[in-house]
Amino acid sequence: MRDLKTFILEELDDNIFWLIDTWFERNEVQKQEFMNIVVYFLKKPVNKKEVEELLQNTSLNGQLKEFVNFIENNVQVDDEIDYIEYFIHILKQVIYKEKIKGVH
Secondary structure, X not given: OOOHHHHHHHHHHHHHHHHHHHHHOOOHHHHHHHHHHXXXXXXXXXXXXXXXXXXXXXXXXXXXXXXXXXXXXXXXXXXXXXXXXXXXXXXXXXXXXXXXXXXX
């Protein structure tokens, strides 16, 4: 039997992937752009400058605030938030899950 902390962490983990899938449900281009960024960082440390450069030429870049707010369950855009840092946090979770699955 799992303890409560393990159960909650696993549920949160599943929830973020459901949210990501829901966001990209009708936008295969953005999904592919996001996965390209994930694959890029699978074998190297995530670097903020590189994330910014990779995002620059994607359609996701224009909706970054909305994407982050959706995943983080924020209801409004806050210009005080560093959305790149939040995106990196999301990215690291996906990368970690991909490494565990042994996909790459």
